[in-house]
Each structure stands twice: as C-alpha cells, then as structure tokens.
Amino acid sequence: MWLYAAALVGLCYLLRWYREKQVVSHLRDKYVFITGCDSGFGHLLARQLDLRGLRVLAACLTEKGAQQLRDQTSDRLETVILDVTKTESISAATQWVKERVGDGGLWGLVNNAGISIPTAPNEWLTKHDFMKILDVNLLGLLEVTLSLLSLVRKARGRVVNVSSVVGRVSLLGGGYCISKYGVEAFSDSLRRELSYFGVKVALIEPGFFKTNVTSPEKISRAIQEAWDRVSPEVKEIYGEKFLASGLWALVNNAGVGLPSGPNEWLTKEDFVKVINVNLVGLIEVTLHMLPLVKKARGRVVNMSSSGGRVAVIGGGYCVSKFGVEAFSDSIRRELHYFGVKVSIIEPGNYRTSILGKEGMVSRMRRLWERLPQETRDSYGEEYFRNYHP
Numbered sequence: 395m396w397l398y399a400a401a402l403v404g405l406c407y408l409l410r411w412y413r414e415k416q417v418v419s420h421l422r423d424k425y426v427f428i429t430g431c432d433s434g435f436g437h438l439l440a441r442q443l444d445l446r447g448l449r450v451l452a453a454c455l456t457e458k459g460a461q462q463l464r465d466q467t468s469d470r471l472e473t474v475i476l477d478v479t480k481t482e483s484i485s486a487a488t489q490w491v492k493e494r495v496g497d498g499g500l501w502g503l504v505n506n507a508g509i510s511i512p513t514a515p516n517e518w519l520t521k522h523d524f525m526k527i528l529d530v531n532l533l534g535l536l537e538v539t540l541s542l543l544s545l546v547r548k549a550r551g552r553v554v555n556v557s558s559v560v561g562r563v564s565l566l567g568g569g570y571c572i573s574k575y576g577v578e579a580f581s582d583s584l585r586r587e588l589s590y591f592g593v594k595v596a597l598i599e600p601g602f603f604k605t606n607v608t609s610p611e612k613i614s615r616a617i618q619e620a621w622d623r624v625s626p627e628v629k630e631i632y633g634e635k636f637l638a639s640g641l642w643a644l645v646n647n648a649g650v651g652l653p654s655g656p657n658e659w660l661t662k663e664d665f666v667k668v669i670n671v672n673l674v675g676l677i678e679v680t681l682h683m684l685p686l687v688k689k690a691r692g693r694v695v696n697m698s699s700s701g702g703r704v705a706v707i708g709g710g711y712c713v714s715k716f717g718v719e720a721f722s723d724s725i726r727r728e729l730h731y732f733g734v735k736v737s738i739i740e741p742g743n744y745r746t747s748i749l750g751k752e753g754m755v756s757r758m759r760r761l762w763e764r765l766p767q768e769t770r771d772s773y774g775e776e777y778f779r780n781y782h783p
Contacts, residue, residue: 503542
C-alpha cells in the first residue's frame, strides 16, 4: 500500500515538474502586468510567467530591483518603475502599458505590491502608521486597477489581487490586516461588476512565506520603535513584560557534513570546519539566546543525529553530533530550574544538501589523491574501492 502511495506522490511531482516546464503556446502574445516585482512573490511570478512564454510587464519600485529581474529573465520581459502611492507614477505606468499592449488589451493584471510595516498593537500606532500601509496595500491597488480596467476589459482578461490569510482573520494590529480585509471587499464587489464583461477577478490568500514583507527582524524592529515612542502612560499600562515576552523556542538546525571520510585521510582543519558549525556555532547561538528563552520559559531544540549515538563515519560530523548530545544533556539539567525544556532530534538518513552535490566517489577520490604515498600504500587500492562511509 505504501509503495503505491509513494509511486502516486512521485507521479504527481513528475507531472507538476513537466507542467512547469511547458511553454503555453496559446498565451504567447498575452500581456500580464505585475506590480511589486522587486522581490518576493511578484519577482518569482514574473520569472515563472516569462518562462511559460507570456509577455510580462513587470513594475518595480527601484531600478535595482528592475535590473535584477531583467538579468534573470528573457528579452520578452519589460520593466517599468512604479510607486503605487503616487498618482503621477501610476498614470505614467498606465500610458507605458497602453503603448505596449495596443488594441489587444491587457490579458492579466496582478496587484502584488505591498508592505507590512509599521505593525504593533493598535494603541501604540498613529493614524500616519495606518495610512502608510493602506496607501500601498489598498489605495494603491485600487488606483492601479481603476487606471488599467479599460485595458483589461478590452482583452476580456482577469484581475488577480494578492490578499492574505489575515484578510480573513486579523492576527495583528496596524494597517496590514485592515488593508487586506479591504482588498477582499473590493475584489468581491469588482467581481460582480465585471462578470458582465467577461472579466474574471481572483484573490490569492497566501499564508506565511519568507519575504521582505514577513521579515521577523523588520517586524521586531518596528514593534520596538513603536514601543519607544508611546507615552509613559501607555507604557505603564502595558508594562515591559508585554513587550519582552521572550523567545518561546530556539531550534538549532544549521549544520554541515563535509569534509568526511576515514579519519586518517583528513586534517585538523577538516575536523574544525565541521565542528565550528555543528557544535561551536550551536553552543554560541544558544548562549546568546538563553536570556530570551528563560524569559519565556521556552524550549531549546538541538538537531543532533543518529550519528550522535553511533559514529558510522570518520571526520568531524559524528564528533560534533556526540558533542551536541553532551551539551544538550548538561544544559537540560541546568535549565530545568527555570522551566526551560531542552530536546534533541536524532534523524536517520534523509536526502538533503548537507552532503553536497558532488558524488561520494568523487569526494573520496579527492581525499585519496591528496594523501602521502606512504599512507595510500598502507591502505591499498582495494580498501579505497570497498570503502563506503
């Protein structure tokens, strides 16, 4: 049963890969205008649609972002600088689009431009903080759409608005969730109005993706800045504990597996290279984060390995993982007093990039060839051929 399930999953991934590589021939002359293409979702979408053969018109906020996109796409893709908060910029971009699409109209409009900061508890913010986000995420989207609607209608095309899961459930203060609720409402009303003309209106409601909009560092900095400027009265009401809730969890996962091989074939530097990342780096990150974890009565999760129990390969990897086990055992006892939990994950063998892209035989051959002749003679060619770390 499991074999059939695995085969079905593999077939689905193969079909998905095949479909992504196809050029959509009947859409070759279709124009799609996408806002917010400097980075993140808009950047990836522009590249993907260009790969599929569409005529992508990509709007970027900066020339740097536009140049980076042009460097990664075909000559069909064209870029324009657009600030969705400025009417004159939208007007100029609209005229630019008209000159390119001609009488055929605009087949697709994707409103992706957006920001998420400032964000913080509502009482810590000002009207200006809310308007800064609403101007981009909602009002900018409205004005871009209204400016280009005639072109979309001419092509009987589609409007795709990037909303968010927090356009359904408001999870944080500030203008972000409000703007996405507004995008939902505008899209619903626009959909009904444009169905008469054969124009489709769709919403994308992504969850959490790692982009500039969702950067934890930027969001944390924005919250701290909002806290620093609130009145003493508000600070007293909320208290420092509201802001300094601590770090609920630390997961130490960073690691490398190479160089590895028979120990005698390696140098001290080969061992240090792995141990510095897998063990010393883990220890230093943990020591720096411990005050925050203690404050939240949280937990530390250290990624060890089955190789932290049984050393099946030479080199620094198993040595480092044995060290992770020892460090975790000792710190678990020390932090129990503070209500902090320490856990270890000991995975077996998974296909990841930790062993690099180069083949095992090639890596072993390089190690073998750098050995002194005396060492090679002592092992012999047969040992090299039969060695499987």
